Amino acid sequence: MxxxxxxxxxxxxxxxxxxTDPLHLLAWREVLAPYGLKVDPAFYRERISGRLNPEIVRDLLGLEGKEAERLIAAKEARFRALAQGLxxxxxxxxxxxxxxxxxxxxxxxxxxxxxxxxxxxxxxxxxxxxxxxxxxxxxxxxxxxxxxxxxxxxxxxxxxxxxxxxxxxxxxxxxxxxxxxxxxxxxxxxxxxxxxxxxxxxxxxxxxxxxxxxxxx
Incomplete structure (x- = not known):
């Protein structure tokens, strides 16, 4: 054949x-800190990496709708601010x-x-x-x-x-x-x-x- x-x-x-994962980790760490979640490398690999944003915030925080959208938008804006000189x-x-x-x-x-x-x-x-x-x-x-x-x-x-x-x-x-x-x-x-x-x-x-x-x- x-x-x-x-x-x-x-x-x-x-x-x-x-x-870019270290930058995503930092951005998630910042936006999730007010919710009492600590994002370390192991947490990031197991709960965040490779997943869609809506799934992440629904799984971690039970958030959907406008509140989820606001959190996701804040996280991604922070990522883009960090992602300079890639x-x-x-x-x-x-x-x-x-x-x-x-x-x-x-x-x-x-x-x-x-x-x-x-x-x-x-x-x-x-x-x-x-x-x-x-x-x-x-x-x-x-x-x-x-x-x-x-x-x-x-x-x-x-x-x-x-x-x-x-x-x-x-x-x-x-x-x-x-x-x-x-x-x-x-x-x-x-x-x-x-x-x-x-x-x-x-x-x-x-x-x-x-x-x-x-x-x-």
Whole structure:
């Protein structure tokens, strides 16, 4: 049987294209402190990372509606204020250059709100040909729908794509869509990512070895 040819690469945003999780942690710590919640790295990994904002505030505080929206807006405004001078994950610029050289399609699939996603991408100087926002899809990671939509928009099969994620919920989403997925060790342990189906883990993009089935241009 012929091996599939790689046609597309899909990236998560936060914790994948840039190590933004420490900034999100700080922002959540500030907005949740008045509610008596202490956000340390373990709490962030277990209760916040990779989840949609409405789910986070409903789970942690039982908030919905306007009060939830105000809290989320305050958190995201604080994140954008902190997220100045962002730098890409090591090896990303060279990795994207290889993607261009190979003639591959690429895009970003994220649970981040639209304003945050645009802020981070602009700060990194990136203009992905495809941007799939969970809030516009109607279901976020770990549901596979955001990645399924990305595949449809690019016109590629799951086995013709690669995905890069940094959270267990993100890995579960991409793997659930049938995409071979690699985990970045920016916020979670390797075991947690492998357990959700990651094909391998890397600290950054300098460590990635292109699969054998990749067709060179």
């Amino acid at each position: 012929l091996k599939s040819v790689l046609k597309a690469v899909l990236f998560d945003l936060d914790g994948t294209l840039a190590d 730098r890409p994950t090591p090896g990303l610029p060279e990795f994207l250059e290889r993607i261009r050289e190979k003639g591959l399609l690429w895009g970003v699939v994220t649970n981040a709100p639209k304003e945050n996603a645009r802020h981070v991408l602009e700060a990194l100087g990136l203009r992905p040909p495809l941007l799939v926002l969970a809030e516009e899809v109607g279901r976020g990671k770990p549901d596979p729908l955001p990645y399924q939509l990305a595949l449809r928009r690019l016109g590629v099969a799951p086995e013709e794509a690669l995905a890069f994620e940094d959270s267990p919920s993100g890995v579960r989403s991409a793997v659930g869509a049938g995409i071979p997925t690699y985990g970045l060790l920016t916020g979670h342990e390797a075991e947690a990512l492998i357990r959700e189906g990651a094909s391998g883990v890397i600290r950054n993009f300098t460590e990635f070895a292109w699969p054998e089935y990749t067709s060179e241009k």
